[in-house]
Amino acid sequence: MSNEIMKIPQATAKRLPLYYRFLKNLHSSGKQRVSSAELSEAVKVDSATIRRDFSYFGALGKKGYGYNVNYLLSFFRKTLDQDELTKVALIGVGNLGVAFLNYNFLKNNNTKIEVAFDIAEDKVGQPIGDVDIHHMDDLEKVILEHDIQVAILTVPAAVAQTITDRLVDSSIKGILNFTPARLSVPPSVRIHHIDLAVELQSLVYFLKHYPTPEVSEEE
Numbered sequence: 141m142s143n144e145i146m147k148i149p150q151a152t153a154k155r156l157p158l159y160y161r162f163l164k165n166l167h168s169s170g171k172q173r174v175s176s177a178e179l180s181e182a183v184k185v186d187s188a189t190i191r192r193d194f195s196y197f198g199a200l201g202k203k204g205y206g207y208n209v210n211y212l213l214s215f216f217r218k219t220l221d222q223d224e225l226t227k228v229a230l231i232g233v234g235n236l237g238v239a240f241l242n243y244n245f246l247k248n249n250n251t252k253i254e255v256a257f258d259i260a261e262d263k264v265g266q267p268i269g270d271v272d273i274h275h276m277d278d279l280e281k282v283i284l285e286h287d288i289q290v291a292i293l294t295v296p297a298a299v300a301q302t303i304t305d306r307l308v309d310s311s312i313k314g315i316l317n318f319t320p321a322r323l324s325v326p327p328s329v330r331i332h333h334i335d336l337a338v339e340l341q342s343l344v345y346f347l348k349h350y351p352t353p354e355v356s357e358e359e
């Protein structure tokens with residue numbers, strides 16, 4: 141990640157890919173400028189938050205004009221390192237893993253699942269799309285060969301920490317953990333946990349306790 145992104149608040153940084161995707165679509169449709177109200181409607185973030193986010197990037201929209209789409213797009217591309225391909229390894233080619241392999245990440249951004257790993261004999265050596273499935277025995281070797289920086293964990297929770305320790309010892313910088321296991325990593329490695337059950341519970345809680353939708357995603 142570039143240094144620029146480090147200086148902006150994390151809540152703002154999390155919204156960048158959202159803005160980027162929408163602006164790319166606008167750009168492809170030939171649009172040259174966009175107002176914060178239009179952006180707000182499309183990405184469902186309130187316009188005051190958008191204006192504040194954009195002020196961190198030095199993108200100051202003009203009243204009655206809005207933001208220049210080309211300028212924002214080139215800024216986001218640079219900030220999100222979109223010119224650089226981030227290679228990802230997927231560990232665990234089961235229900236969830238296969239779904240991710242079948243989804244083309246490159247369509248929206250510059251991350252690509254480059255290699256996948258499993259221990260099941262019937263999966264190893266059977267590519268899905270253009271992604272080879274390697275045996276876990278070759279984890280460190282393949283990660284090094286392919287210069288992999290990020291790993292997605294879609295294995296049973298019971299083996300998640302052991303695999304994480306191996307990833308930490310190799311060159312992995314970030315882990316996207318889909319298992320319910322809470323994993324320990326050293327501060328040099330960033331880990332994000334994604335748990336659909338927790339997200340659903342939280343959605344239901346908000347529906348019950350905050351009947352009017354909260355538009356701002358500020359943390």
Ligand SMILES: NC(=O)c1ccc[n+]([C@@H]2O[C@H](COP(=O)([O-])OP(=O)(O)OC[C@H]3O[C@@H](n4cnc5c(N)ncnc54)[C@H](O)[C@@H]3O)[C@@H](O)[C@H]2O)c1
Nearest residue numbers: 232233234235236258259294295296297318319334335336
């Ligand atoms: N985060 C979410 O929202 C969410 C949703 C569904 C499932 N999950 C979790 O994701 C994980 C995968 O779920 P699933 O339904 O795809 O399971 P699955 O059983 O279909 O797939 C698991 C895969 O991991 C492989 N595996 C087992 N041990 C391994 C090891 N030591 N090294 C490498 N691969 C190994 C298995 O061979 C299998 O292919 C589980 O931990 C599950 O709880 C998370």
